[in-house]
Amino acid sequence: MSKFLQGNEACVEGALAVGCRFFAGYPITPSTEIAEGMAKKLPRLGGRFIQMEDEIASMGAVIGASLCGTKALTATSGPGFSLKQEHIGYAVIAEIPCVIVNVMRGGPSTGLPTSPAQSDVMQARWGTHGDHPAIVLTPSTVQEYFELTVKAFNLSEKLRTSVILAPDEVIAHMRERVEIPDQVNIINRKLPSNSVDKSTYKPYKVEKDDEVPVIPNFFDGFRFNVTGLYHDETGFPTASPSIVEKCIKRLHNKVGSAYEEIKGIEIDLPKDCDVAVLSYGSTFRSARQAARELNAGHVKLTTLFPFPEKEIRELASKIKTIIVAEMNLGQIRLEVERAVAGKASVVGVNIANGLLISPDPIKEKIKECRI
């Protein structure tokens, strides 16, 4: 079925299609249409919506609902995203699936509430405290917003972790045609079989150092414990250095092992090109146009983290310069520099004033690089 949808509406459609049946949120521009859409559509599907007293509460309620096996979503923007951070980390360490949409607007602080930005990239990666893994997806079309919402839920269910979907304001509010399939690919969290001994079951027990534990849902008869403290395979707190080390490394390993499934990178490299422009989100269209006009390469990211280090390193060995165009002062550029490790030069086109990046400054930068 083809629909003409706003980005945030496409997110609602994607969430419902993949089986999300709980939403908790707090109003904030420019994400509010997601809450409004969920408030309208969830009860008709037997799901539940709640407007909480703040963003911290919303994130807590999302984790609570997910503990019971209900796929849960919250959506917010800049300042609200900052408030959610503690609980995003809780979902990582306690391994509770959930999806957080952060529609990126201009910051810091209240900043530019109605203008686009891509300045929460590093908050999405490192916002919650501790040495945690992160999965961060970002759409560059309304169609992708729908598809990445589905992907975000599937990754969160499969890997039992919080997944962040970070569109910028333009993608969230733009209207485009979206093809909605009759059925989407749905991955549900693994649950213990009914034949296991519930009284001795260890919810966080794994065999391998990159495995996702098979944690039961609440009220399924297991009566286990969940905590934000480091815990052993029974789910109870421990400060044993060897268990803590194994736990944090496994949280990273399980995400690392699923890299091929998580990654989202498209590389378009014309013959004999010396320069490539890397972009994501609404910056993508300008970057692609600039690249096409000047026979430069183009790289689009739909997964920001885990960062595609290997792919970018390979790219660096084929060209002289990578131009990173983004609506911030150079957040992904630093990741690109790290991945390239001196093999190519990395320069930025950075506009952080609430305006979209047009093709012109990118074209100028391509020309500059060729002098």
Added chain:
Amino acid sequence: MSDITNHLRMDKFPHIWCPGCGNGIILRSVLTAIDKLGLDPNNVAVVSGIGCSSRSAGYVDFNTVHTTHGRAITFATGIKMAKPEKTVIVLTGDGDCSAIGGNHLIHAARRNIDLTVVVFNNSIYGMTGGQFSPTTPQNDIAATSPYGNLDNSFDLCELTRAAGASYVARSTTFHATQTPLLIQKGIENKGFSFIEVVTACPVYYGRLNKTPDAVDMLKLQRDNARNIKQWNMMTDEEKQGKFVIGELYNKPAPEYTEKYTQLIEREKSK
């Protein structure tokens, strides 16, 4: 007294609480209430925050979540929304639920969502070493009020009642037979129930305020608490330095998740 050991995770003992702490008395009261009601433990979730009292969740054999500081009620709200037919109990402390979590407390009460919140009120932050909390009486000494507490203190029962709770009660650890009954009625109430239990922290609060002996602190609870019936007949002068215990408010009102279920039924048919 009923046998509550069935509801304890005995392998998690010894607990972390200090000698003389009243938390164990409150935990027993909670378990006695659950036992009296004959609830299937598989259908009960116990949610706690962070602090001494919140370690309770780990010791009891239900579906248990030890959440973040101040936010137990938010997790509990999500659990109740996902599974409205289950019993959801929040075990929290005075700092946890009325300082960092104060906003969640009043809004859960306002919604009249069917949670039973039991606050272990020891008038201090115990786990972090005895700092004053919103319920520390004025002029009392704490690690962060070495010259006497300047803050006014909260009456949590008045607060939650004003916010919309349909059941509000207060007890103390001295009143060990009354407490389980009040908690039991709180669980039975289909709506937001708030039970404050005054408890003793001899190690921090007592030591800093000239009552380092646990038994003396229990005696103070006995001497200063007045049952609601008696309280209502006391003059303002007589109430000075005393506090009221018992069932303070009990007025059933439409419950939040039930209202939502009705909404689903209405909208599904469209």
